[in-house]
Amino acid sequence: MSFNYKFHVKKKRPEDIYADVRDYYKKQRLLDYAYSKSMMRIQEKITKRVLELLDFDNNNKLILDAGCGPGFASFYLQQHGFKVVSLDLIKSFLNIYDMSEINPINGDMSHLPIKSNIFDAIISISAFQWIYREISGKSENKSLIELVKSFYLALKTNGIIVIQFYPKNTKILEKIGSIFVKHAPFEGGYIIDNENSPKKRKIFLKLVKYGNSSF
Numbered sequence: 093m094s095f096n097y098k099f100h101v102k103k104k105r106p107e108d109i110y111a112d113v114r115d116y117y118k119k120q121r122l123l124d125y126a127y128s129k130s131m132m133r134i135q136e137k138i139t140k141r142v143l144e145l146l147d148f149d150n151n152n153k154l155i156l157d158a159g160c161g162p163g164f165a166s167f168y169l170q171q172h173g174f175k176v177v178s179l180d181l182i183k184s185f186l187n188i189y190d191m192s193e194i195n196p197i198n199g200d201m202s203h204l205p206i207k208s209n210i211f212d213a214i215i216s217i218s219a220f221q222w223i224y225r226e227i228s229g230k231s232e233n234k235s236l237i238e239l240v241k242s243f244y245l246a247l248k249t250n251g252i253i254v255i256q257f258y259p260k261n262t263k264i265l266e267k268i269g270s271i272f273v274k275h276a277p278f279e280g281g282y283i284i285d286n287e288n289s290p291k292k293r294k295i296f297l298k299l300v301k302y303g304n305s306s307f
């Protein structure tokens with residue numbers, strides 16, 4: 093996947109500073125995020141757009157929300173009639189609101205503790221910038237490849253992935269896209285909203301699973 097359109101975010105962001113997301117989202121910062129009404133509104137707006145991109149003709153679908161945090165996207169999907177499984181690495185995020193209806197799982201999306209062929213879709217909102225940061229990072233390459241394979245296995249045939257995230261630059265965005273299509277039979281690409289406005293820009297990777305799970 094390559095682009096004519098280029099960007100590079102110079103400002104250091106939390107994922108450039110903290111090696112482990114668990115060292116960033118803790119204590120008061122975690123609570124501020126979880127209780128922020130404006131954050132909730134922003135994440136719901138992104139989820140609404142993700143639903144448009146999923147383009148389902150009915151809500152009788154099971155969706156995994158990978159990197160769910162306090163569950164803003166998961167609750168939105170549940171309110172719209174979808175069945176949801178909500179997964180996050182940070183246990184404290186799963187204890188803020190009552191998540192009993194959205195099936196919380198404390199786990200790492202690179203090693204999904206989940207059976208094969210069960211999800212109609214996997215979404216991930218504002219989390220992937222923590223998953224893959226450096227093009228030269230061998231361990232990140234390995235863990236992204238594991239994630240691609242575990243997402244592939246967890247999805248039903250024709251299942252859809254929509255990942256919204258904030259990559260640091262176009263190279264990382266291209267690299268993530270190419271790792272997905274190289275390591276499992278996925279087809280798709282990027283959709284970029286407001287590409288000329290760095291502040292409003294929203295990047296979505298949409299992929300469809302082809303074939304069955306035994307690749």
Ligand SMILES: C[S@@+](CC[C@H](N)C(=O)[O-])C[C@H]1O[C@@H](n2cnc3c(N)ncnc32)[C@H](O)[C@@H]1O
Nearest residue numbers: 135159160161180181182200201217218219222
């Ligand atoms: C900015 S928060 C976004 C949370 C939520 N998706 C939302 O829209 O509000 C990023 C989340 O990604 C989660 N995360 C990062 N790496 C993860 C991984 N490898 N597996 C599962 N969750 C992860 C973090 O724990 C954190 O809750």
